[in-house]
Amino acid sequence: xxDIYDITIVGGGAAGxxxxxxxxxxxxxxxxxxxxxxxxxxxxxxxxxxxGLHVFKEELTGPEYAQKLIDSVIKKNIEYILDTTVVDxxxxxxxxxxxxxxEHGEFEIKSKTIILTSGCYERSRGQISIPGDRPKGIMTxxxxxxxxxxxxxxxxxxxxxxxxxxxxxxxxxxxxxxGAHVLGVAELMPFSNGLTRNVVQCLNDFDIPLYLSHTVTxxxxxxxxxxxxxxxxxxxxxFIEGTQKTFKVDTLLLSVGLIPDVKLFESIAxxxxxxxxxxxxxxxxxTSIEGLFVCGNxxxxxxxxxxVTIESQKAxxxxxxxxxxxxxxxxxxxVVDFDQLIRYIVPQSIDxxxxxxxxxxSFRTSKKIEKATFVVEQNGKIIKEVKAKYIVPAEMQKIKLxxxxxxxxxxxxxxxxxxx
Amino acid sequence: MYDYTxxxxxxxxxxxxxxxxxxDLNVLVLExxxxxxxxxxxxxxAIVHSGHDPQYGTLKAKLSVxxxxxxxDLEKDLHISLLKTGAYVCAHDKDEEDILNDLYExxxxxxxxxxxxxxxxxxxxxxxxxxxxxxxxLSLPTTKVCFPWEVAFFALENAxxxxxxxxxNSEIISIDHKNDIYILKDQNDQIYESKAIINAAGVYSDxxxxxxxxxxxxxITPRKGEYFVLDKSVRGFINHVLYPLPSKKGKGVLVTPxxxxxxxLGPTSELVDDKGSISxxxxxxxxxxxxxxxxxxxxxxxxxxxxxAGVRATSTYKDFYIKESTSHKGFYHxxxxxxxxxxxxxxIAKYLVDEIIKIKLPIKDSFTPTIAKxxxxxxxxxxxxxxxxxxxxxxxxxxxxxxHITEQEIxxxxxxxxxxxxxxxxxxxxxxxxxxxxxxYCESLIVKIIxxxxxxxxxxxxxxxxxxxxxxxxxxxxx
Numbered sequence: 001x002x003d004i005y006d007i008t009i010v011g012g013g014a015a016g017x018x019x020x021x022x023x024x025x026x027x028x029x030x031x032x033x034x035x036x037x038x039x040x041x042x043x044x045x046x047x048x049x050x051x052g053l054h055v056f057k058e059e060l061t062g063p064e065y066a067q068k069l070i071d072s073v074i075k076k077n078i079e080y081i082l083d084t085t086v087v088d089x090x091x092x093x094x095x096x097x098x099x100x101x102x103e104h105g106e107f108e109i110k111s112k113t114i115i116l117t118s119g120c121y122e123r124s125r126g127q128i129s130i131p132g133d134r135p136k137g138i139m140t141x142x143x144x145x146x147x148x149x150x151x152x153x154x155x156x157x158x159x160x161x162x163x164x165x166x167x168x169x170x171x172x173x174x175x176x177x178x179g180a181h182v183l184g185v186a187e188l189m190p191f192s193n194g195l196t197r198n199v200v201q202c203l204n205d206f207d208i209p210l211y212l213s214h215t216v217t218x219x220x221x222x223x224x225x226x227x228x229x230x231x232x233x234x235x236x237x238x239f240i241e242g243t244q245k246t247f248k249v250d251t252l253l254l255s256v257g258l259i260p261d262v263k264l265f266e267s268i269a270x271x272x273x274x275x276x277x278x279x280x281x282x283x284x285x286x287t288s289i290e291g292l293f294v295c296g297n298x299x300x301x302x303x304x305x306x307x308v309t310i311e312s313q314k315a316x317x318x319x320x321x322x323x324x325x326x327x328x329x330x331x332x333x334x335v336v337d338f339d340q341l342i343r344y345i346v347p348q349s350i351d352x353x354x355x356x357x358x359x360x361x362s363f364r365t366s367k368k369i370e371k372a373t374f375v376v377e378q379n380g381k382i383i384k385e386v387k388a389k390y391i392v393p394a395e396m397q398k399i400k401l402x403x404x405x406x407x408x409x410x411x412x413x414x415x416x417x418x419x420x
Numbered sequence: 421m422y423d424y425t426x427x428x429x430x431x432x433x434x435x436x437x438x439x440x441x442x443x444d445l446n447v448l449v450l451e452x453x454x455x456x457x458x459x460x461x462x463x464x465x466a467i468v469h470s471g472h473d474p475q476y477g478t479l480k481a482k483l484s485v486x487x488x489x490x491x492x493d494l495e496k497d498l499h500i501s502l503l504k505t506g507a508y509v510c511a512h513d514k515d516e517e518d519i520l521n522d523l524y525e526x527x528x529x530x531x532x533x534x535x536x537x538x539x540x541x542x543x544x545x546x547x548x549x550x551x552x553x554x555x556x557x558l559s560l561p562t563t564k565v566c567f568p569w570e571v572a573f574f575a576l577e578n579a580x581x582x583x584x585x586x587x588x589n590s591e592i593i594s595i596d597h598k599n600d601i602y603i604l605k606d607q608n609d610q611i612y613e614s615k616a617i618i619n620a621a622g623v624y625s626d627x628x629x630x631x632x633x634x635x636x637x638x639x640i641t642p643r644k645g646e647y648f649v650l651d652k653s654v655r656g657f658i659n660h661v662l663y664p665l666p667s668k669k670g671k672g673v674l675v676t677p678x679x680x681x682x683x684x685l686g687p688t689s690e691l692v693d694d695k696g697s698i699s700x701x702x703x704x705x706x707x708x709x710x711x712x713x714x715x716x717x718x719x720x721x722x723x724x725x726x727x728x729a730g731v732r733a734t735s736t737y738k739d740f741y742i743k744e745s746t747s748h749k750g751f752y753h754x755x756x757x758x759x760x761x762x763x764x765x766x767x768i769a770k771y772l773v774d775e776i777i778k779i780k781l782p783i784k785d786s787f788t789p790t791i792a793k794x795x796x797x798x799x800x801x802x803x804x805x806x807x808x809x810x811x812x813x814x815x816x817x818x819x820x821x822x823x824h825i826t827e828q829e830i831x832x833x834x835x836x837x838x839x840x841x842x843x844x845x846x847x848x849x850x851x852x853x854x855x856x857x858x859x860x861y862c863e864s865l866i867v868k869i870i871x872x873x874x875x876x877x878x879x880x881x882x883x884x885x886x887x888x889x890x891x892x893x894x895x896x897x898x899x
Contacts, residue, residue: 035821085818100826105809105816106802124858126649126726133699134728136883136890140860147864153878153891178895222696223885250892263822263856266653 005031006323008097008111010086010264013041015117015296017069018309022316023115024076028323031109032073032080033099039073039082040066041119042142043305045149048170050197054306065305088267089114091289113291113319116279117312118264120297122167123257130162132219135226141167141255145174154178156251160228161185162216164192164199166303168255173202182206183247186214186230188237191368193255193394195303216252217244225250258301262294275344276300282333282351283359284318285311293319300346300362303396307362314360321356334411341365341372341416343393352409359401361414368392371419374399378407422448422585425604425614427592427628429453430461431568432757433620434576435769441582443781448612449576449584450604452591452624454886455845456838457572460622460761462848463698463730464645465676465684468564469763470507472527472535473666479740479771481530484760487767488562494766498574499793500566501679507563507661508543510715511556519665520558527560534561549658549716563661567679568762569848577837578791586838589886592621595631597748616750618772623695623733625755633747638737638756642695643670645687646704649726651856652681662715670759673711675719680823680851685712685719687730698729725856732758740764742772752776795832798824819869820862822855830866834873841874843867844884867891 007023009016012034020032038044043051046062053059056068073080084101097109122140137156144155145167157180161168164187172182185203190213192199203210211230217239218229232243260278262270271280271288279287279294286293295315296308333349345363361376369391376384376399383405388397399414424440426433429451440447453459471485495502511520520537527535536559543557544550550557580586590610595617596603604612621628626640650657655677662675669689676684688704705727712719735741735756745751754772757764773779797815800808809815814828833849834841843859843866846852852866853859859866867881867890882888 035818083817085821087818087824100816100818102813102816105813106805121857122860124725124860126858127724129648129700129705129724129727131700131702131705131727136885136888139863139890143860143863147891148895151864151868151878151891152894152896154893154895155890156892217702219699223888261857 003029004094005029005109005111007031007113007115007319008033008095008109009115009117010097011041011117011119011296011298012036012039012080012082013117013119013296014043014066014069014305014308015119015298015312016041016115017066017073018312019115019117019295019316019319020078021069021072021076022313023320024078025320025324028320030078031111032078033084033086033097033109034080034082035085037083039070039080045142045146046170047149048174051305054304055309062305086264089264091268091292095291113293113322115293115295115315115319116262116264116298117296118261118298120258120301121261122254123259125254128256130216130219133221135219135221135224137221137225137250138219138252138254141165141171141253144253145171148174148178154180156249157181158183158249159251159253160247160249161253161255163187163255163257164194164210165255165257166194166198168253169194169198169202171253171255172208173206176206176208182208183249184209184211186211186216188213188215188233190235191392191394195394196392219252225252228252258297260298260300262298268292273344273348276346280349281347282349283347283357284321284351284354285315285347286318286322291322300344303394307396311360311362314357317357334409336361336412336414338363338413339415341367341369341418342414345414350412352406355403355406358403361399361401363397363414364393365391365397365416366393369416369418373417373419375415375417376401377413377415379410381407383407421601422446422612422614424448424616424618425450425602425612426618426620428620428622428625429456429572429576429586429588430459430620430622431457431572431575431762431765432622432754432768433618434572434579435765436618436620436754436772437579437584438575438582439769439773441579441584442783442787443779444784445781447579447584448614449579449586450590450592450606450612451586451588454589454842455840455848456576456586456588457569457848460730460733461568461572463647463728464568464732464762465647465674465687466565466568466678466762467661467676468502468566469760470527470532470560470562471530471760471763472509472523472532472558472560473671474530474760476526476529479742480760480764483740483764483767483771485530485532487760487764488564490766490770491564491566494571494575497789498571498578498791500571500574503565503677503679505563505565505660505677506559506561507663508538508547508550509558509560509663509665510550510554511665512553512714513555516665517556520556523666524558532560532562535559547658547660547662549718550662551713551715551717553714565661565677565679566762571765573838573849574791578789580837581791582787592628592631595628597632597751600750602751616752616777618752618754620754622757623731625733625753626735629753629755632751633745635747637743638735638741638753640695640733640735640756642692642731643734643758644690644692644697644729644731646700646708646729647684647686647727648705648708648724649728650683650685650720651723651725653856654683654720654723655681657720658683658716664711664714673708675712675715680854692731695731698731700727700729704729725858732761734758740768742768742776744776795829797826797829819865820852820855822857823851825850825852827869830869831873834870841870841876842882842884843870843890846870
């Protein structure tokens with residue numbers, strides 16, 4: 001590995017593979033690094049279906065979706081290394097990745113650009129400070145999913161789930177089908193944090209109660225989990241006395257949020273958006289470090305793998321353009337600003353000197369809204385309006401802007417106009 | 421027949437074992453838990469205090485100042501991790517400044533070195549995140565931070581190398597004293613005979629005492645302390661241990677940098693009835709958040725990765741109770757070791773052996789005070805890493821991505837001198853799963869490594885205590 005790669009992709013999940021396929025060019029030296037022994041990332045443990053409707057126009061399981069990408073990567077002869085962890089990234093003129101594996105130990109890889117697709121991790125019990133004992137029997141829904149779907153082991157028989165994220169909902173169904181008893185799902189917000197279809201198909205269809213505006217307030221069990229208590233909260237998240245309910249369970253699964261895993265950024269000074277907890281990017285998905293691109297769940301958490309693929313294709317195209325285009329504009333970054341009904345927007349900035357492709361704004365609202373218009377303004381003038389209905393924070397919203405939509409090179413402002 | 425049997429393998433029992441292992445004696449350590457350092461030693465602030473706080477003239481004062489110095493020896497001999505942070509005790513107004521002055525006078529009597537007073541702007545030069553409400557600071561440069569589990573592990577490993585025997589999962593249920601011999605029985609009806617007993621049972625030390633004598637010079641009145649842990653990406657936010665002014669309840673809610681880069685916020689201090697209760701509470705955790713802001717501004721609460729609680733062995737005696745039983749010769753109580761117990765631990769061990777037991781034996785020729793330095797792979801230089809990986813390729817596979825822990829380090833933790841076969845045991849030894857994802861990624865890999873290395877089925881790998889497998893059953897088996 002003494003050569004210099006043009007593009008190195010960190011991560012061989014949906015984002016990494018999709019970016020690689022799009023970045024592929026016979027004149028580009030491309031490498032994918034994956035820490036697991038197989039490609040596919042989290043798709044491998046998502047054995048339920050519902051993937052691929054947008055990208056492949058068919059309904060696939062997670063492993064099937066991954067396999068389609070893997071087959072294409074193999075067919076194109078794209079170079080890759082598996083069972084290899086990236087431990088550090090540094091940049092001087094070009095990037096140096098320090099990586100480690102059994103075959104070579106720790107070694108360095110040089111690359112002109114990097115596409116970081118390191119995915120996300122699940123918030124743990126500690127991060128949300130659930131009080132009580134700390135027995136065995138509490139884990140994230142994703143961990144339980146991995147044990148069940150990849151290793152073939154159930155983690156318990158009497159289950160309660162905190163958080164109505166999609167993984168939690170899907171595990172409620174999955175564990176029921178494997179013979180466990182799911183007593184309920186509690187959600188702090190007054191609405192589910194998962195896709196509506198998952199609430200219907202995973203809870204309603206199996207008569208699993210969803211306790212909205214509830215959270216876990218106690219955990220009991222010195223060695224093994226014995227019981228949990230949930231309690232209702234008011235609209236300011238204060239606990240309502242007298243609403244405690246106790247469930248005798250041996251397992252508490254947590255589906256309380258996913259956080260982009262951008263730990264590698266610690267050794268490379270990159271601008272971070274406190275809202276997404278990931279990199280601040282422009283419409284090419286390029287970070288504040290020239291030549292470093294981020295996409296997929298490492299950039300912000302997506303609802304659908306199809307969205308991950310589409311976004312990662314964009315990152316792949318951007319990196320390819322960066323390598324193949326001799327002319328590199330100096331980035332002129334303009335900010336995308338928004339009102340408080342919007343939780344975050346990606347990309348956070350637009351490079352108006354480099355506006356060759358569409359700008360895809362992805363965002364989430366901060367509350368449930370029946371009916372609204374999303375308004376994009378520049379210089380106080382409306383340049384785009386998009387109407388939407390039944391808007392929930394759990395479902396990502398999108399606005400596409402073509403280069404001709406812009407009337408200047410000034411900041412954008414996006415706001416939500418609620419309709420009654 | 422043992423010469424000495426130590427009940428309890430926390431940091432105190434382990435350091436006493438090491439102290440006794442200098443001599444030609446048969447020494448046994450009995451631990452009720454399935455792991456060393458599992459109760460009080462597992463959950464505390466990890467501070468090696470300068471010895472400023474205990475009242476002059478007490479054993480606590482004497483042994484904490486001495487213990488602080490002895491940690492430098494442990495660092496040399498056992499290669500323990502020691503962070504030389506220094507500490508700031510912070511006053512907020514005139515009344516508190518008066519108390520701070522008293523504290524300074526007390527510390528001077530205790531022979532604490534190098535102290536000085538700072539005003540806010542002087543203190544903020546080195547700690548810019550110090551709260552702006554602070555008016556005066558007492559700087560205690562000799563304050564350090566250790567990693568208590570590691571101190572216990574390494575001390576006991578050193579003791580074992582020098583001939584001490586350790587038995588785990590042995591909870592003493594009765595003690596008889598006949599013909600100058602103590603007969604101990606554990607919950608498995610195992611009998612141990614010993615000429616002398618050292619009661620280092622922490623919060624259970626009064627239960628052990630009650631098995632042998634009725635008059636009660638001390639009783640344990642356990643106090644619970646709750647804590648938050650901030651992720652190690654917080655490193656550098658605060659570099660000193662920050663104390664508010666001490667109160668009757670203890671040293672208050674502190675900000676404490678840890679050896680691995682994390683920061684602890686806490687503890688609370690609540691009397692509890694149940695010695696085994698290490699649950700956290702909404703009230704306690706809220707209390708920490710409210711009080712810690714008096715010490716530091718801009719605390720990144722969003723970096724909280726864990727909360728925990730520990731119970732400290734506060735006693736009715738008000739000082740460390742380190743004495744031989746009046747009615748039973750050769751029975752020594754090392755009890756009531758609450759804060760500054762970690763600090764005093766090496767001094768307690770010396771004090772017990774030299775001044776209470778008064779062992780007159782010569783140090784045996786074979787005694788070795790040192791152990792081999794443990795490999796923390798991520799701390800090695802590039803060249804050392806390459807060399808190690810050539811010898812053993814498993815140093816190349818990273819299992820815990822957050823803490824950069826390699827497969828070989830996990831295998832070492834399983835098979836080491838004080839090896840373990842539980843997920844928590846591996847976490848305590850190798851730090852796998854201690855990072856921001858709290859094992860979300862690596863735990864399933866660790867379960868498989870433990871199962872492989874110990875020839876167990878995956879459903880037999882315990883989380884922490886006995887019979888706590890995290891996998892309940894295999895799904896696709898024909899029965």
